[in-house]
Amino acid sequence: MIEIQALTKYYGDRKAVGPLSFSIAKGEIVGLLGLNGAGKTTTLRILACDLLPSSGSVRVDGLDVVDNPDDVRARVGYLPDHPPLYDEMTVAEYLIFAAKIRGLTGAEARKRVDEVTISTALRSVRDDVISTLSHGFRQRVGIAQAIVHKPQLLVLDEPISGLDPVQIVEMRELVRNLRDEHTTLISSHFLSEISQTCDRLLVLRDGEIVASGTEEELSTRLLEGGSIIVTVRGDGAHAKRLLSTIKDVRSVEIVGGAPHASITTLRVDAPRDIREDACRTLVLADIGILELTRSERELESIFLTLAQPDGRPENGARA
Amino acid sequence: MRNALLIAGRELRSYLRSPLGWIVASAMLLLDGLLFQVGAMGGAKLSAQVLADFFYYMSGITMVGAIALSMRLIAHEREKGTLVLINTAPIRDSEIIGGKFIALFTFICGVTLLTAYMPALIFVNGRVSVGHILVGYAGIVLLGAAAIAIGLFASAFARTQVIAAVLGAAILGVMLLLWMAAKVADPPVSSFVLALALHHERQRAFMNGVLRLDNVVYYVAVTYFFLLAAIKTMEARRWR
Numbered sequence: 001m002i003e004i005q006a007l008t009k010y011y012g013d014r015k016a017v018g019p020l021s022f023s024i025a026k027g028e029i030v031g032l033l034g035l036n037g038a039g040k041t042t043t044l045r046i047l048a049c050d051l052l053p054s055s056g057s058v059r060v061d062g063l064d065v066v067d068n069p070d071d072v073r074a075r076v077g078y079l080p081d082h083p084p085l086y087d088e089m090t091v092a093e094y095l096i097f098a099a100k101i102r103g104l105t106g107a108e109a110r111k112r113v114d115e116v117t118i119s120t121a122l123r124s125v126r127d128d129v130i131s132t133l134s135h136g137f138r139q140r141v142g143i144a145q146a147i148v149h150k151p152q153l154l155v156l157d158e159p160i161s162g163l164d165p166v167q168i169v170e171m172r173e174l175v176r177n178l179r180d181e182h183t184t185l186i187s188s189h190f191l192s193e194i195s196q197t198c199d200r201l202l203v204l205r206d207g208e209i210v211a212s213g214t215e216e217e218l219s220t221r222l223l224e225g226g227s228i229i230v231t232v233r234g235d236g237a238h239a240k241r242l243l244s245t246i247k248d249v250r251s252v253e254i255v256g257g258a259p260h261a262s263i264t265t266l267r268v269d270a271p272r273d274i275r276e277d278a279c280r281t282l283v284l285a286d287i288g289i290l291e292l293t294r295s296e297r298e299l300e301s302i303f304l305t306l307a308q309p310d311g312r313p314e315n316g317a318r319a
Numbered sequence: 320m321r322n323a324l325l326i327a328g329r330e331l332r333s334y335l336r337s338p339l340g341w342i343v344a345s346a347m348l349l350l351d352g353l354l355f356q357v358g359a360m361g362g363a364k365l366s367a368q369v370l371a372d373f374f375y376y377m378s379g380i381t382m383v384g385a386i387a388l389s390m391r392l393i394a395h396e397r398e399k400g401t402l403v404l405i406n407t408a409p410i411r412d413s414e415i416i417g418g419k420f421i422a423l424f425t426f427i428c429g430v431t432l433l434t435a436y437m438p439a440l441i442f443v444n445g446r447v448s449v450g451h452i453l454v455g456y457a458g459i460v461l462l463g464a465a466a467i468a469i470g471l472f473a474s475a476f477a478r479t480q481v482i483a484a485v486l487g488a489a490i491l492g493v494m495l496l497l498w499m500a501a502k503v504a505d506p507p508v509s510s511f512v513l514a515l516a517l518h519h520e521r522q523r524a525f526m527n528g529v530l531r532l533d534n535v536v537y538y539v540a541v542t543y544f545f546l547l548a549a550i551k552t553m554e555a556r557r558w559r
Contacts, residue, residue, distance in 0.1 A: 101404075
């Protein structure tokens with residue numbers, strides 16, 4: 001669906017993207033991950049034909065973005081980081097306008113607007129003026145305008161930015177529901193969020209891809225294990241001792257729990273993936289495992305390791 | 320053309336739904352009325368002179384109104400982030416610029432039409448030809464179109480509305496004052512510079528009810544030139 005070969009984009013003398021090469025198959029949901037200034041938005045704008053590349057080849061559904069921009073635009077739905085909304089219009093008027101400028105007739109546009117207001121849960125506000133909508137609804141309207149013409153490729157630039165936790169869950173569900181009809185490329189700088197929505201991740205740093213794969217593949221390859229969180233029922237101190245005996249374990253610490261219910265939460269740190277060993281050890285000792293997960297801090301470690309050479313956020317990163 | 324009309328329709332509705340459109344229209348009509356009463360109708364004059372003075376004042380107000388509204392056409396959308404919606408739709412840049420121009424031109428024509436009662440008042444105590452009125456209005460409309468095109472180019476070029484307004488006003492000012500430059504130049508340069516002046520000789524003919532083809536062609540050419548410049552500016556911005 002997307003084939004990018006040796007793409008570069010310069011703003012004056014400053015290189016924003018490239019050389020960048022990747023491809024995305026039809027029906028995939030792919031996440032583009034990187035810190036601010038990594039080149040995510042520039043890459044997405046080129047795919048949406050809002051910008052032209054400095055060099056390289058960008059093809060959408062076999063069509064070159066430089067040679068056939070209008071044909072590409074008709075196949076792409078784009079939600080920029082700030083939804084492009086006309087505040088004085090109602091939701092329905094705006095979506096009908098967005099559909100018509102993508103080539104739909106009046107009747108087709110009205111029919112599609114009925115459908116997308118249902119699929120994006122906008123029915124209750126379809127006659128409301130956009131300036132009166134909350135941030136979450138505005139983001140939904142942004143997605144609705146991107147899908148109103150049934151594009152083959154959906155390009156979403158940080159769709160969860162600024163949303164509250166409930167809205168994030170709803171947005172994640174919405175994006176997942178779109179997978180049957182669209183190939184989707186989503187950018188974000190939240191690994192924890194994007195990894196739950198996407199089939200595959202592309203990590204961008206200084207305009208180049210530094211890693212790709214699933215979250216599991218990335219963490220295995222880069223961290224070779226890391227921290228896990230284990231919640232057990234029973235003697236926490238005993239569990240700690242047992243976990244410490246597992247080969248390669250560096251440290252075990254009790255990080256929480258509910259002593260009155262004999263529940264203890266432990267963090268186990270090791271240079272390799274020891275989840276299987278931990279399970280076996282605790283089960284053989286007849287200690288009940290209530291939960292065993294990768295540490296959330298782990299996700300951030302993966303991200304920082306990938307996004308920054310020294311693993312620390314860079315001050316003054318460009319937008 | 321369909322896309323240009325879609326953009327024009329949305330733009331025109333936005334004028335009518337925002338205070339800015341009503342404020343500019345009201346201010347233009349108020350100033351037209353005041354200057355007609357105080358300036359054009361002041362003192363003993365021939366009816367034709369009253370009409371010529373009315374068109375003179377109105378031409379200035381139309382130019383200011385056109386620049387005030389055109390500054391926002393592209394720059395405002397760029398500032399608000401809505402330009403990306405039409406930039407990523409399968410629409411040519413010429414349709415975007417054409418649509419914006421049609422919208423503001425329609426608005427300015429509408430406001431101009433609402434002043435028609437003023438020339439009609441001349442008939443109460445005087446006599447002017449309908450042809451003089453029509454030619455005068457044709458001059459105003461053509462001048463308005465040129466001013467909109469200049470403002471639209473400035474709006475496509477500038478990052479913000481304020482810069483667009485300053486740039487548009489500067490271009491308009493230079494084109495208005497070319498007749499002064501012509502005074503200090505020697506022939507044939509002076510004739511050439513004078514021919515480029517936006518208002519002085521060109522508009523005077525319309526004010527006096529004289530319809531000349533070269534004046535019409537001049538305003539159409541200025542409008543076309545700046546619309547083309549705006550289209551090319553939009554195209555160039557995608558390469559930046």
